[in-house]
Amino acid sequence: MSSQALGESKLHHHFETYEQQKETSFLGMWLFLAQEVMFFGGAFAAYVNYRTLYPEAFVAGSQQLDTTIGFLNTLVLLCSSFTMVYAVWAAQNSKGPKKIALGLYGTIFFGGIFLIVKYFEYGAKFAHHLVPGYNFIPPVQDIPHAESTEIFFALYFGMTGLHALHMIVGMGIMAVMLFGLHTGKSWAIWDRKNHNFVEGFGLYWHFVDIVWIFLFPFLYLLGAHPPSF
Amino acid sequence: MSDNHHDDEHHEHSLKPHIFNLLALFGLTTLTWFSAAYLKFGEPWDNLIALGIAITKASLVILIFMHVKEATRLVKVCAFGGFFWIFLFFAYLVGDVLTRPGTTTYEGWQPDVRKAVEAPIHHGHGGGHEGGHGHGEGHGAGHGEDHGHGGGH
Amino acid sequence: MSQTTHGTTAEHEFPKEHYLNAAHGWKSWLLTTDHKRICILYLISVSVFFAIGGMYAGMIRLELVTPEGDLFQPDTYNRVFTMHAVMMIFFFLIPSIPATLGNFFIPLMIGAKDVAFPKLNLASWYMYLMGSSLALFALFKGGVDTGWTFYTPFSTTYSNSYVSTVAVGIFINGFSSIFTGVNFMATIHRMRAPGMTWFRLPLFIWAHYATSLIMVLGTPVLAITILLVGMERLFKFGFFDPALGGDPVLFQHLFWFYSHPAVYIMILPSMGVMSEIIATFTRKPIFGYHFVAFSSMGIAIIGFLVWGHHLFLSSQSVYASLVFSFLTMLVAVPSAVKVFNWGATLYRGSIAYTTPMFYALGFLGLFTIGGLTGVMLGTLGLDIHMHDTYFVVAHFHYIMVGGALFGYLGGLHFYWPKMFGRSARGFFPHLSALLIFVGFNLTFFPQFILGYLGMPRRYHVYPEEFQVLNVMSTAGATVLAIGYALPVFYMIWSLKRGEIAGPNPWGASGLEWQTQSPPILHNFESMPVVTEDPYTYHPPAQEGAGQPAAAHSAS
Ligand SMILES: [Cu+2]
Numbered sequence: 042m043s044s045q046a047l048g049e050s051k052l053h054h055h056f057e058t059y060e061q062q063k064e065t066s067f068l069g070m071w072l073f074l075a076q077e078v079m080f081f082g083g084a085f086a087a088y089v090n091y092r093t094l095y096p097e098a099f100v101a102g103s104q105q106l107d108t109t110i111g112f113l114n115t116l117v118l119l120c121s122s123f124t125m126v127y128a129v130w131a132a133q134n135s136k137g138p139k140k141i142a143l144g145l146y147g148t149i150f151f152g153g154i155f156l157i158v159k160y161f162e163y164g165a166k167f168a169h170h171l172v173p174g175y176n177f178i179p180p181v182q183d184i185p186h187a188e189s190t191e192i193f194f195a196l197y198f199g200m201t202g203l204h205a206l207h208m209i210v211g212m213g214i215m216a217v218m219l220f221g222l223h224t225g226k227s228w229a230i231w232d233r234k235n236h237n238f239v240e241g242f243g244l245y246w247h248f249v250d251i252v253w254i255f256l257f258p259f260l261y262l263l264g265a266h267p268p269s270f
Numbered sequence: 271m272s273d274n275h276h277d278d279e280h281h282e283h284s285l286k287p288h289i290f291n292l293l294a295l296f297g298l299t300t301l302t303w304f305s306a307a308y309l310k311f312g313e314p315w316d317n318l319i320a321l322g323i324a325i326t327k328a329s330l331v332i333l334i335f336m337h338v339k340e341a342t343r344l345v346k347v348c349a350f351g352g353f354f355w356i357f358l359f360f361a362y363l364v365g366d367v368l369t370r371p372g373t374t375t376y377e378g379w380q381p382d383v384r385k386a387v388e389a390p391i392h393h394g395h396g397g398g399h400e401g402g403h404g405h406g407e408g409h410g411a412g413h414g415e416d417h418g419h420g421g422g423h
Numbered sequence: 424m425s426q427t428t429h430g431t432t433a434e435h436e437f438p439k440e441h442y443l444n445a446a447h448g449w450k451s452w453l454l455t456t457d458h459k460r461i462c463i464l465y466l467i468s469v470s471v472f473f474a475i476g477g478m479y480a481g482m483i484r485l486e487l488v489t490p491e492g493d494l495f496q497p498d499t500y501n502r503v504f505t506m507h508a509v510m511m512i513f514f515f516l517i518p519s520i521p522a523t524l525g526n527f528f529i530p531l532m533i534g535a536k537d538v539a540f541p542k543l544n545l546a547s548w549y550m551y552l553m554g555s556s557l558a559l560f561a562l563f564k565g566g567v568d569t570g571w572t573f574y575t576p577f578s579t580t581y582s583n584s585y586v587s588t589v590a591v592g593i594f595i596n597g598f599s600s601i602f603t604g605v606n607f608m609a610t611i612h613r614m615r616a617p618g619m620t621w622f623r624l625p626l627f628i629w630a631h632y633a634t635s636l637i638m639v640l641g642t643p644v645l646a647i648t649i650l651l652v653g654m655e656r657l658f659k660f661g662f663f664d665p666a667l668g669g670d671p672v673l674f675q676h677l678f679w680f681y682s683h684p685a686v687y688i689m690i691l692p693s694m695g696v697m698s699e700i701i702a703t704f705t706r707k708p709i710f711g712y713h714f715v716a717f718s719s720m721g722i723a724i725i726g727f728l729v730w731g732h733h734l735f736l737s738s739q740s741v742y743a744s745l746v747f748s749f750l751t752m753l754v755a756v757p758s759a760v761k762v763f764n765w766g767a768t769l770y771r772g773s774i775a776y777t778t779p780m781f782y783a784l785g786f787l788g789l790f791t792i793g794g795l796t797g798v799m800l801g802t803l804g805l806d807i808h809m810h811d812t813y814f815v816v817a818h819f820h821y822i823m824v825g826g827a828l829f830g831y832l833g834g835l836h837f838y839w840p841k842m843f844g845r846s847a848r849g850f851f852p853h854l855s856a857l858l859i860f861v862g863f864n865l866t867f868f869p870q871f872i873l874g875y876l877g878m879p880r881r882y883h884v885y886p887e888e889f890q891v892l893n894v895m896s897t898a899g900a901t902v903l904a905i906g907y908a909l910p911v912f913y914m915i916w917s918l919k920r921g922e923i924a925g926p927n928p929w930g931a932s933g934l935e936w937q938t939q940s941p942p943i944l945h946n947f948e949s950m951p952v953v954t955e956d957p958y959t960y961h962p963p964a965q966e967g968a969g970q971p972a973a974a975h976s977a978s
Binding site (some may be wrong): 064067072074075076077078079082083085086089090093094099109110111112116119120122126127130133134141165193233240243244247250251254255257258259261263264 | 328350
Binding site (some may be wrong): 355358363366369 | 439560612639644676680727728731734738739740741742743746
């Protein structure tokens, strides 16, 4: 292992084999993701708590969100997950930096679309006086705890905001990865022996996707009765 | 080194399952959206369907996109352990909320917190109002709905 | 036993090459990824925060000498006890053993070159540094007055102190803890030397594994709670303020979901240290190894499900309280398993009364008192009487000082020769341990009585009939302070002047004692292979089988 050929991926000194390095790195990532589950889980717990307390207000809040936009945005995010899978696949099978970069660019592209849509959704909330603590007016008045729709929107902004923040961080990391790929940095050499960074990052990105998979029904769908059919 | 090379060549990963997975996820997303927006199954069912589909989608992402299907048992435990753990928290939390005094039924529960804070400030008879409410709880929380309306407007 | 170790140390020479002189200059310290050096960085920083927290404790005890509030205004007093708790809990107790002794000894005990993610390990120290600096900054600007529990809506709406700054500090510090936890779990799973099976792991490792589990699964919940509080303060999102429709009980659920298990973050590593010390100085394997190992995991898991015992008087439902009360009693079972097993290990062991053993014996008694009073507080009816009195204060100080801190100090004395190659032993370490034990009991035992008589916590004035016990408590705190101050001198002195320890000054078993003291950069000359169960002490008759650890203890 001592004479590492140029252009070959790295085995760090405290590991004995590539296999050990790989397993350790994934275990670490999965533990980190378990941590993330608990982190978002705390926010979901707040949601569960208030939905149990104020069901009508939460239904009223859901109805203010556009399910179709949420639906299309979910598809966009799923696409970004697929391009991420492509990048990991390219690294895993030593397909070379170009294909890895292609996957990453795709992921940034779809992630970007998602965030832009989110930006316009946020804008609409500001316009419709649905921003808690800023200009909130309960959208529906003749239900029990109508004012508590404000908590729904506090959770909406809090949770989607955290989710978006995770995406932005992810896109930043991808930018660094792309920089490494284009300049041929030694840490950015990913092949079938060591693609741990790409795959580990992929896990992170998929996790962010999973958060949205839950946010979409929790915020948009639960109690989203249509006007009529 | 060359042996290793040879070894890995044997299980060249395929993109195919991921493509199918993406299509399945698209399908499930469409289903949950369509069902919530245009089909009505009544109170608990709509929510259960939405949650069921979300859990299915998340599992698909974890098992296939995140390669957990082929991963070691340890990784499987990590991947699902976090969800299980936060679920325990939800269970205890909701267990408490639902069994607090006055929270016995879905529709009938009244949040007293807001009233408790505002009553003494807005109305001189706030104390009396509270007392009356307390009585109502004793008899059965299902009939306390009017209090909420009164407080709200 | 002391003469045995005496005989052998004279032969040892201080090693030429070790991790302390492997590189030079401040950069080699601040950018190090060596787990042993990171331990020392942590050791220095947590000691600073222990001193700061201790100063605040001194101020509290000084104020409480007289019934009147003559030293502080009520609001100042709120800040003093809050800063005492914040400094001690978040910046001393939680990182204390895991980040110092855990960092140093987990790789050594399992025969690894380093932890799984050395850079993450360093990042964790920087997170700690950033978090604690923010807290320090808030302290200099005037501190926080909410109590360390940050109960809403006081913390979100009414408090005018530096809640946000400290909250951000604790948030960042939380990630230091999460990083440590992830690192330790990955290390224990994947970095063990050949032959080091799960049931050959020292109990120190089991305890740290359980601790890491709590760090990984609990700390993020605190992080999100702080974030929600932050959003409420910044954007007026009504998460917890009843005036905005929020539910303050939700805050308490979220907060205690982390903060009760956090008690086990403090006590479990200490229990791990205890197992090592007791096995070494009784020259026996720990009685019921498997039970002690699994009880660590049991404590971690059940310990997550008891948080509601802090909400008995917070309008939590009675049914939930019943369940939580029951589970609180249940978590006492694995703790008791440990205490009984340590007791059984002592039985007919050849006990050496060294300084670490003093701490271990002290721990056994004090932790038992702390644990049993915890069961009393977990009882629904009794808690209504004792809630928020000095009984609670005394109880958790018996756990956190008598338990966690005794483990930390005992462990520090035990591992000091391995860490620095020189021993700190003799009269002063003994005296310090004795002073701490006596001072601690004098400080906190009266508080049990005070609490039982009804003195509430967090007040700077009290009725006159409580003065005698309060003066006793303050006197005890003075003794305690002297006990704490002594090690600063003799330990620093020992770095230069202490006798050269050699690889195994205590005659202990375990991989960490087989390499030189202080260890080389990569811990072992060659990859160790484990062939024996932990705590294998050969009786003198079978001596000479080539086991270096046993050879030392026999002479
Ligand atoms: Cu507790």
